[in-house]
Amino acid sequence: MNTSAGKMILITGATGYVGRRLTHRLLDDGRYRVRL
Numbered sequence: 001m002n003t004s005a006g007k008m009i010l011i012t013g014a015t016g017y018v019g020r021r022l023t024h025r026l027l028d029d030g031r032y033r034v035r036l
Helices: 003-035
Strands: none
């Protein structure tokens, strides 16, 4: 397995995880705003 391929997999996984966390946070903020 190439090191570049491993780095790409790690980068894509990290960005996907961060993206999901950000989307969940934005959705939660939207719900709170609607409730308030």
